[in-house]
Amino acid sequence: MNTHPEQFRDVLPPDEVLIEPSGQFGNDLRNFRAAAHRAAERQASEPVPFGWLNAAKRRRRQAQRRLMFALVSATACVALLFTAALPTLHHSKPVTEAAVHQSNADDTALLEQVDTAVSESVPSSLAPLDALDNLDTKTSTDTQTSLSKPEKKNVSQ
Amino acid sequence: MGHMVSTELPPLARAESVLELADFDEVVRLYRPRIFRFLMTSLGDRDLAESLTQDCFLKAYTARHQFRGESSLNTWLTRIALNLVRDHLRSQRMRFWQKTRETALDIVDVGDWVPDGACSPEEVCLQQERVREIWRSVDKLSRQQRTVFLLRFVEEMELAEIADVTGMNTSTVKSHLYRALRIVRERASGKSEGEQ
Numbered sequence: 001m002n003t004h005p006e007q008f009r010d011v012l013p014p015d016e017v018l019i020e021p022s023g024q025f026g027n028d029l030r031n032f033r034a035a036a037h038r039a040a041e042r043q044a045s046e047p048v049p050f051g052w053l054n055a056a057k058r059r060r061r062q063a064q065r066r067l068m069f070a071l072v073s074a075t076a077c078v079a080l081l082f083t084a085a086l087p088t089l090h091h092s093k094p095v096t097e098a099a100v101h102q103s104n105a106d107d108t109a110l111l112e113q114v115d116t117a118v119s120e121s122v123p124s125s126l127a128p129l130d131a132l133d134n135l136d137t138k139t140s141t142d143t144q145t146s147l148s149k150p151e152k153k154n155v156s157q
Numbered sequence: 158m159g160h161m162v163s164t165e166l167p168p169l170a171r172a173e174s175v176l177e178l179a180d181f182d183e184v185v186r187l188y189r190p191r192i193f194r195f196l197m198t199s200l201g202d203r204d205l206a207e208s209l210t211q212d213c214f215l216k217a218y219t220a221r222h223q224f225r226g227e228s229s230l231n232t233w234l235t236r237i238a239l240n241l242v243r244d245h246l247r248s249q250r251m252r253f254w255q256k257t258r259e260t261a262l263d264i265v266d267v268g269d270w271v272p273d274g275a276c277s278p279e280e281v282c283l284q285q286e287r288v289r290e291i292w293r294s295v296d297k298l299s300r301q302q303r304t305v306f307l308l309r310f311v312e313e314m315e316l317a318e319i320a321d322v323t324g325m326n327t328s329t330v331k332s333h334l335y336r337a338l339r340i341v342r343e344r345a346s347g348k349s350e351g352e353q
Contacts, residue, residue: 019316035292037194041190048186
């Protein structure tokens with residue numbers, strides 16, 4: 001059952017009933033108390049031996065030592081892992097940088113090659129073709145302009 | 158919100174409590190049986206209870222200068238013992254594979270007690286069986302219910318004192334006590350009716 005204790009506040013019986021139930025159950029609880037006291041008295045009634053707290057001190061020292069050992073072990077593990085991973089980290093960085101450098105150089109070379117090819121002069125035998133090409137470009141521009149005009153007209157209407 | 162009932166001691170009693178702590182050997186002699194009893198009934202293990210009793214008094218000795226007498230010495234020591242029980246149960250959950258309760262308190266051992274007064278052998282047997290049944294029922298209560306039940310019905314603490322020891326509101330203590338009583342009563346009566 002996972003109910004909150006506050007839910008029972010309204011139905012709680014009076015304190016007297018809680019503190020000391022009556023009847024057979026009350027007697028049973030008193031007997032239970034007497035039995036628990038008797039069971040504990042067997043051991044606790046003996047006089048406190050000399051150096052009784054020494055065992056507790058020893059346990060505390062052992063616990064502190066264990067904690068220190070755990071901390072040192074954890075630190076050593078982390079350091080070991082870092083040391084093992086260091087070469088991988090160290091090598092991975094220059095390789096990436098070199099790849100980027102190489103890629104940049106390739107791009108530049110390709111652009112230069114394209115520029116050179118485009119800027120080459122046309123041989124004299126191909127000059128009419130060049131003129132024709134220029135004419136085609138001009139014609140297509142004119143056609144586009146003429147096509148766009150009526151549209152504009154329609155829009156204005 | 159439940160209200161907290163103050164268990165703060167008057168100034169004279171505070172001073173007496175602090176003075177009482179000055180003679181630590183006497184404190185151990187006076188309070189060791191109570192603390193041991195509380196730990197033994199809470200954990201159900203004699204050796205563990207003895208170890209934690211030692212730990213409790215070592216902690217109290219180390220922190221004796223921090224004790225201002227705001228509560229009684231019994232309440233203060235019981236609070237330390239309860240914290241040790243909590244710590245132990247938490248660490249036990251972490252080490253669930255370990256076998257625990259090697260020196261567990263035997264229910265028969267607890268029930269092996271003869272009531273006062275003139276009773277017939279049959280009555281003695283019946284009462285012993287009822288005590289064992291209550292013990293079994295208490296063992297099955299939740300941790301908080303068991304703590305409140307034991308502090309009330311074994312250590313005979315007042316509700317305000319229990320609230321002070323456990324850090325709960327008095328109304329929460331009452332709720333736990335009510336539910337614990339209901340469970341123990343139902344189990345104990347159900348069992349005895351079933352036997353008859």
